[in-house]
Amino acid sequence: MESWLKSCGAVGLDDLELADFPVTGRGVKTLRRFTKGERILTIPSGILWTVEHAYADPLVGSVLRSARPPLSVEDTLATYILFIRSRESGYDGLRSHVAAFPTSYSSSLFFAEDELEVCAGTSLYTITKELDRSIKDDYRALVMRVLAQRRDLFPLDKFTIEDVGVIYYKWALCTVWSRAMDFVLPDGNSIRLVAPFADMVNHSSEVEPCHVYDASSGSLSVLAGKDYEAGDQAFIYYGSIPNSRLLRLYGFVVPGNSNDNYDLVLSTHPSAPFFELKQKLWASAGLDSTCTISLTLADPLPKNVIRYLRIQRLDESDFAAIAHRQLAAADEKINDSNEVEVLRFLVESFCQLLDGFGTQLEKLEEQLAEGVYPSGGNAWAAAHVSLGEQRVLRLARKRAEDLLSAAESESGDVRGSLPAMARCANCEKDSAQLMLCGRCKAIPYCGRACQVAHYKEHKAICRAIASKSGS
Template identity: 75%
Template sequence: MESWLKQSGASGLDDLELADFSDTGRGVRTLRRFKDGEEILTIPHGVLWTVEHAYADPFLGPALLSTRPPLSVDDTLAMYILFVQSRGSGYDGLGSHVAALPASYTSSIFFAEAELEVCAGTSLHTVTKQLHRQIKDDYRGLVVRLLEQHQELFPRDKFTIEDYKWALCTVWSRAMDFKLPNGDSIRLLAPFADMLNHSSEVRQSHVYDVLSGDVSVLAGKDYELGDQVFINYGPIPNNRLLRLYGFVVPGNPNDSYDLVLTTHPMAPFFEQKHKLWVSAGLDSTSTISLTLTDPLPSSVLRYLRIQRLHQSDLALIAHHQSDVPVEKISDSNEMEVLRFLIESISGILDGFGTQLEKLEEQLSEGFYSPDRNAWLAAHVSLGEQRVLRLTRETAEGLLAEVESGSGNKRGLWSAPAQCAKCKKVSVQLMRCGRCNAVMYCGRACQVAHYREHKAMCRATASKNGSQRD
């Protein structure tokens, strides 16, 4: 593959080599030093995998262009990869790239049922189940719209549903996305550059040149001879890392839970409430990410406040032509919202296959073999449960304020005057000295709560610029 890329005008390959690393597997190693910001590698436009190049192929292009409705970007790239793989000749360069791709992936869609059940209750579990159904439906559509229409181009033994899943995962795990100046975006695969692994310790440093169409990788930090070169995929939670890329980051500070809020169209006063949701930038079905740094986004409370409006509230809003309710509407509405939220989060947590404390114990004792699928799923479950518990704690604190009548005095969004561990409400609480975000009634509760709190603490402290250990 390297010789083909050099002939195609790629630069930087003489200073790099593919290598196997104990912690990440296959990656790219330096053959000399690089300074932060220095150009490491450039892959020319002509050898990129793009929708444009798929359409330009003299054999594949006409088949794709005649398909109605047109294939999605991911399906087009997946078919392009499988088509090149199936030809055997005439695609020496692209074929060498396909030959260098992994034969299998550890993304969640390839998990055995028992492995996936380790993260039962997580949003990843739900999305993966949905993906299984969607992939089957999409493949059936491809058979009817493309494969059967051009059987001479697509031998069915090389375009099975398993081949399609593999190609899709190749796109999901290796494609790069870039925003264009006109607001559009482009998704592409860059040979050799797609061998670079992720690290949050480097700056995002892969760029797309709009004029030339080339992709370049810059050094995201200083590299010594023999170091592995990384790129940064961005602040991605473990549930998405595992779904798309097949790995997790233990203790990931970007962990999240995707909370789906929905209201049935037959619910009372749905039309009036729907207008309020739209005005508030929401919809009757809204998916909102809960994170360690923002466990209870204002959009969650905004949605539920509207959902829990009664007829008298709606009449008052209509009469006064009030703005969309954003802050607390009334104590009764706020308490109803927070109690419902606490009950719902508790129900979600009860639905996890293995509860947080047991999961932490299993991971610390080596119950799951490191880097195996079950171990990966366990870390996703761990992260999502920590986020949800923090969301529940935040809601409980807000509810305590409203119930005690202190909400108007202290402000609805201020930190709850309640111990994060034992829930004791008091005016004499000590605040966590590192993140300044939670409070404790004493040292014992702080120590007991640390294992659960540490991921959020580190993330919050980092966000606030803390340098304390």
């Protein structure tokens, strides 16, 4: 591949070579010293894998261009990669690049069921399951729209969804996901590309962003993200990416990743009371009726979470009370009862999310320390994803609990509105000191332990009651 790249105008290959490294595996080794910011490698536009490059192909370009509806960038590149790999001649340089791709990937999409179960309860677990189904649907659509139309170019015995040798759709998609680079162009549009040899450079959070696209020439360059000595591994920086995304797209994790997060989805059904009024308030606050808000280690409970829920929990009397205030009133507390209701709901929700993890944080830490999951393996990686998300959610819960304690003290409402004497739904003890479920406001508990223990039994009725009230 190197000789082909040189003949096409690639610059810098004499100072680099592919090598195997103990932790990262295949990567790029420097053969001389580089100072930070120095150009290491440049790949010219003519040999970059892009949608435009695929469209310009004399054999398959017109087929890809004429697909209706148009193929996504990912499907276009994946189909083109499969096409080149299936050809026996005519694409020598491109074929040599494809031959350098890994024959398998360690993305969560390829995990055995027991390996994926290690991170049950995480966003990665849910997304991986959904993505696997989506890939099957996308493949069927690709067959109908493109592959079956030109079987002379796309023999279906080779262009399969699952493993037949190393030519199959899921493998090609993972090739694009793990090796493509994305850039925003000066006109605001974006470009996704795969750059031969440059796609072998691994990620490190210890280097600064150092791969650049020159829109005027169309070339891709890699700069030294730090000083290198001869024999060092060269790195690029993928970005501030949590382990869940690293494992899904690239097949690895960073233990103790400071970028770990949990994407909290907040949604309200259009049939909920006062939905249109609430929609206007959300819009004025830069939100929507369905929001995905990232909880992070640095900011486990962003203001937008509470702002959203303050608006969601407004009732008729609240609307009257805030009529004279700015529409962005959710930046401030609406009133005491609304604030307490929102924070109780958050605490309960975080408890339920944490209870849904297959293995709790302390147990995972113990298992990792004891070597239950072989270091670097799939289950080990899944465990680190679960650790990261649980740590974020625990910080979020603690923050919500602290805010709730302060709000209850300020309002004088410590346990909610209950009869003078009620009975815990879990242990059935009578007590004057009970709390209501923060979501449905109907079921009493004597404490958090009973609430969590009763959740599986209570979940269905809780959702039914809450949906009627629009929560």
